[in-house]
Amino acid sequence: MKNKRSFFQKLILYTAILSIAAPVIVLLLWSFASRWAWPRLLPAGFSLRAFEELFGPHSPVMPVLLSSMGISLGVAVLSAAIGTFTARAIALYDFWGKELVSFGGILPIIVPGTAFAMGIHVVFIRLGLADTVLGVMLVHIIYALPYTVNIMLDVTRSVGDTHEVQSRVLGVSPSRTFIHVSLPQLMPGIMSSISMAYIISFSQYFLTLMIGGGSVKTFAVMMVPFIQSGDRTISSAYSLLFLASTAAVFIMIEALIKRFAFWRDKTE
Amino acid sequence: MARLYGKVSSALGNNHIMRKLEPYVLLLPFMLLGLLFFLGIGNALLQSLGYIPALGLSELTLSYYREILQKPALLDSVKVSLAIALVSSVLATVLGVLLCAAMVHTGIAGGWRLQAIKLPILVPHMVVALFAVTFMSQNGLLARTLYQLGLLGSQGDFPQLLYDQNNAGIIIAYLWKEIPFVAYFVLALMSSVSSTLGEAAENLGASRLRTFFHITLPLSMPAVKKAFLIIFAFAFGAYELPFLLGATLPKALPVQAYVEYVNPDLRHRPYAMAMNSIMLLLTLAISAVYYWLLRKDFKGTGGGRYEK
Numbered sequence: 001m002k003n004k005r006s007f008f009q010k011l012i013l014y015t016a017i018l019s020i021a022a023p024v025i026v027l028l029l030w031s032f033a034s035r036w037a038w039p040r041l042l043p044a045g046f047s048l049r050a051f052e053e054l055f056g057p058h059s060p061v062m063p064v065l066l067s068s069m070g071i072s073l074g075v076a077v078l079s080a081a082i083g084t085f086t087a088r089a090i091a092l093y094d095f096w097g098k099e100l101v102s103f104g105g106i107l108p109i110i111v112p113g114t115a116f117a118m119g120i121h122v123v124f125i126r127l128g129l130a131d132t133v134l135g136v137m138l139v140h141i142i143y144a145l146p147y148t149v150n151i152m153l154d155v156t157r158s159v160g161d162t163h164e165v166q167s168r169v170l171g172v173s174p175s176r177t178f179i180h181v182s183l184p185q186l187m188p189g190i191m192s193s194i195s196m197a198y199i200i201s202f203s204q205y206f207l208t209l210m211i212g213g214g215s216v217k218t219f220a221v222m223m224v225p226f227i228q229s230g231d232r233t234i235s236s237a238y239s240l241l242f243l244a245s246t247a248a249v250f251i252m253i254e255a256l257i258k259r260f261a262f263w264r265d266k267t268e
Numbered sequence: 269m270a271r272l273y274g275k276v277s278s279a280l281g282n283n284h285i286m287r288k289l290e291p292y293v294l295l296l297p298f299m300l301l302g303l304l305f306f307l308g309i310g311n312a313l314l315q316s317l318g319y320i321p322a323l324g325l326s327e328l329t330l331s332y333y334r335e336i337l338q339k340p341a342l343l344d345s346v347k348v349s350l351a352i353a354l355v356s357s358v359l360a361t362v363l364g365v366l367l368c369a370a371m372v373h374t375g376i377a378g379g380w381r382l383q384a385i386k387l388p389i390l391v392p393h394m395v396v397a398l399f400a401v402t403f404m405s406q407n408g409l410l411a412r413t414l415y416q417l418g419l420l421g422s423q424g425d426f427p428q429l430l431y432d433q434n435n436a437g438i439i440i441a442y443l444w445k446e447i448p449f450v451a452y453f454v455l456a457l458m459s460s461v462s463s464t465l466g467e468a469a470e471n472l473g474a475s476r477l478r479t480f481f482h483i484t485l486p487l488s489m490p491a492v493k494k495a496f497l498i499i500f501a502f503a504f505g506a507y508e509l510p511f512l513l514g515a516t517l518p519k520a521l522p523v524q525a526y527v528e529y530v531n532p533d534l535r536h537r538p539y540a541m542a543m544n545s546i547m548l549l550l551t552l553a554i555s556a557v558y559y560w561l562l563r564k565d566f567k568g569t570g571g572g573r574y575e576k
Contacts, residue, residue, distance in 0.1 A: 023399035112547040113507060138301070206507040
């Protein structure tokens with residue numbers, strides 16, 4: 001009886017994993033398919049047509065991909081920094097308006113993006129921020145902050161301020177205390193905040209379209225028309241590049257964490 | 269000894285004055301961005317009431333809301349968005365909790381399997397839309413599989429799941445993303461409840477099913493409720509999937525709002541904003557409930573630790 005139930009639960013789990021993996025595998029097949037007509041279950045042939053088009057000499061893909069990654073990395077680092085400050089204030093201090101701050105923090109997740117985007121558009125036009133990279137980065141940061149604040153809040157609460165207080169009591173200056181005592185403990189959280197904020201910024205379509213107004217081209221904005229057009233080979237190749245570049249950034253961040261841990265061990 | 273004491277008291281003395289100001293200094297960038305956020309939302313609300321001085325409209329009125337709720341075509345948009353959000357989030361919550369329970373009970377809650385479950389959370393909606401096209405269109409892989417099995421006569425016999433008024437494709441695409449989200453969101457709380465009180469109940473002779481429905485699930489409810497509210501609000505107000513997979517008519521609210529917004533006749537703009545505000549008010553009501561749940565958990569027994 002017990003085995004039977006455990007079998008049923010494993011079935012649920014592996015069905016889920018299979019349903020998650022299947023489209024990703026099909027995406028790979030489609031990006032390299034040269035012909036895949038009805039009713040075949042596998043492509044009739046493979047080619048590099050899509051990638052030749054993406055990486056061709058006159059293709060705007062690489063420049064847009066790189067500048068888009070730059071924008072998102074900038075957004076990620078800033079969101080992680082602001083998230084760290086904000087979480088520190090909420091976790092370690094008592095102040096007036098604390099509940100309001102933690103409530104307001106969740107709103108961008110819940111409020112519809114179209115309402116905010118269309119509302120802020122006019123404001124940004126007046127401020128001269130519409131159609132600028134800075135404007136796009138600002139709205140991306142607003143949408144990444146709920147996640148980074150939440151991650152940093154967990155980490156800051158679990159680290160606490162006991163080590164910091166000790167360091168201060170022993171006469172270490174606040175800035176040195178922060179760099180040598182607090183920051184190393186917060187680093188894993190900061191790195192996962194950066195990853196999360198990166199993926200949110202990099203995936204943003206509607207906000208970028210509204211605020212960037214076509215003059216700020218990100219990879220997401222560039223690839224949506226291909227998905228709309230129905231060319232499955234090209235749009236699969238775009239999606240694959242999207243996922244691969246994200247994975248590369250995540251691996252880079254992971255490597256930085258390891259490097260940081262190594263450096264910390266050496267200095268201690 | 270005296271020197272140390274002096275240092276301690278001066279450090280504490282400084283703290284006393286500084287500590288009042290410090291949190292506000294730390295919060296400054298957050299507050300400035302928050303101000304921008306509320307400017308955006310406030311402006312959307314103001315325009316929905318017909319206040320757009322640039323267009324010579326400066327009288328506050330509720331007439332745009334009234335018109336939307338009276339025009340069948342626009343009311344349909346409201347219904348479409350509600351239906352998509354409700355069906356996808358109820359199904360995703362039930363199935364997500366089931367998946368989470370399976371992960372907790374098989375003890376397979378970490379490693380590569382957890383990474384696989386987390387993957388859809390990281391895949392953007394436009395790529396999910398592409399997945400939906402490759403699988404669910406009438407010449408997609410599902411139709412092909414059924415055809416090869418002899419269960420389908422021709423492409424046309426496969427039900428129209430995309431670009432159709434039934435919105436099935438949008439809902440299934442949301443499920444692909446949201447079931448894992450719910451499972452992951454609830455996992456921390458459910459595995460801690462299950463490994464303590466759940467096992468205690470089983471040791472006292474309760475069956476596993478009974479333990480789950482009477483102990484583990486009720487105690488995991490705070491996380492389940494929050495996950496539901498987040499995905500409901502998101503599916504109600506999100507643009508990408510209805511835009512890429514939805515029917516021409518009626519369009520979901522965010523898509524229809526954008527159509528009104530970019531209409532060259534600027535007098536359509538208040539309609540766009542009124543549609544946005546309908547979404548805004550409903551989602552704000554949802555977030556008020558979320559906040560209330562959050563506070564209740566803080567006051568309750570430790571549930572606040574898992575708020576996320």
